[in-house]
Amino acid sequence: MLLAFNWPNWMVALPFAILGGGLFGAAWAFIPAYLQAKRGSHIVITTIMFNFIGAALMGYLLNGILKNPNSQNAESRAFPPGAHLPSAHELLAPLGIEFSKSAPLNVSFILAIISAVGVWYLLWRTRLGYEIRAMGHNEDAAKYAGISATKIIIVSMLISGALAGMLSINVVMGEQGRLIKEFVEGAGFIGIAVALMGRSHPFGIVLAALLFGMLTQGGFELMWEMPRISREMVLVIQALIILFTGALNYMVHEPVERLFLRMRKRRS
Numbered sequence: 487m488l489l490a491f492n493w494p495n496w497m498v499a500l501p502f503a504i505l506g507g508g509l510f511g512a513a514w515a516f517i518p519a520y521l522q523a524k525r526g527s528h529i530v531i532t533t534i535m536f537n538f539i540g541a542a543l544m545g546y547l548l549n550g551i552l553k554n555p556n557s558q559n560a561e562s563r564a565f566p567p568g569a570h571l572p573s574a575h576e577l578l579a580p581l582g583i584e585f586s587k588s589a590p591l592n593v594s595f596i597l598a599i600i601s602a603v604g605v606w607y608l609l610w611r612t613r614l615g616y617e618i619r620a621m622g623h624n625e626d627a628a629k630y631a632g633i634s635a636t637k638i639i640i641v642s643m644l645i646s647g648a649l650a651g652m653l654s655i656n657v658v659m660g661e662q663g664r665l666i667k668e669f670v671e672g673a674g675f676i677g678i679a680v681a682l683m684g685r686s687h688p689f690g691i692v693l694a695a696l697l698f699g700m701l702t703q704g705g706f707e708l709m710w711e712m713p714r715i716s717r718e719m720v721l722v723i724q725a726l727i728i729l730f731t732g733a734l735n736y737m738v739h740e741p742v743e744r745l746f747l748r749m750r751k752r753r754s
Contacts, residue, residue, distance in 0.1 A: 496593075496659070499569045503655050504597070511651020512644040514540070519643030523636040529643075537674070541667075548667050562665040571660040589703070592660035599692065601649060606688040608645075618642055650674070679728050698724065 518536060521527035548560040556563075574591040578584070585591075609615035620628040621638045629635055657669045680698055684690030705720030 495568045496571055499659070500571065500593075500655070503659060504652055507651040507654055508648035509651070511647040511649070513647070514651070515643045515647025516640070519640045519647075522643075523639040544667055548665065552665065554664070560667040564664045565659065569659060570663050571655070573660070590661045592656065594656040594660050597652070597655070598695075601652070602688040602692050605645075605649075609688075614641065679724070682728065697727070701727075 514536065515533075518527070518529055518532035521532050522529045545560060548562060552562045554561050554563045571592045571594055573585075573587070573593075574589060574595070575585045575587045577593065607615075609619060617628070617633045617638055618641075620631065621633060621635060625635060628638075653673060654669065657671070658665055662669060676698060680691055680694045683694035683697075684692070701720055701724055705715075705717050708715045708720075709717060
């Protein structure tokens with residue numbers, strides 16, 4: 487955030503924001519990773535506990551040394567115009583392409599796509615990615631093959647923490663233009679649903695994220711156009727999508743797979 491105040495140009499500030507957000511996210515994820523790798527602590531429990539610690543720390547900073555003296559809200563001073571990421575409207579307007587000014591889409595979307603491609607390359611084109619996938623599929627077999635569980639757990643969490651830290655760039659520098667207390671807006675829990683729908687594959691996660699983004703943004707638009715449709719209706723639709731594409735998959739996947747195997751045997 488301090489880098490956003492000091493750099494007058496977003497093209498200069500963005501690389502440092504990526505570096506700062508990634509390093510802090512990785513450092514924040516290291517402690518839960520170490521507790522699981524060395525002490526056997528459940529990663530879900532420790533990370534949820536760290537969410538509360540992070541929220542309390544953010545509230546302390548935004549009501550203290552980072553607080554905007556001209557506002558009663560828990561927020562920082564607004565970033566200078568040079569540190570604000572250009573929106574899709576600002577990027578496409580010189581090309582003659584019309585895009586809604588109210589849409590929160592900005593240049594960090596390109597960063598998200600690059601990150602997804604990078605994760606795909608890491609998991610399916612590198613030795614480390616093979617070890618991560620092997621550990622995820624069968625931990626005992628991976629250990630028998632000589633793969634270090636401690637190394638994979640810590641490295642995976644460091645990468646995940648770095649990606650989670652870079653998520654803040656979209657909201658802080660792209661949408662809000664300042665640091666606010668609840669800028670995450672439940673992105674972590676939504677990310678679980680998106681990963682479930684995307685079958686934990688980067689390409690599928692991108693498609694699922696676009697779907698959830700369209701549902702969320704479309705819900706806000708519908709509230710203005712059709713007051714009878716509330717935001718809760720959008721949440722219900724999202725829940726149904728997760729139910730039918732995620733949870734019920736385990737109920738129909740094996741029967742359908744057995745059916746296709748029988749059909750193949752008959753043909754052969």
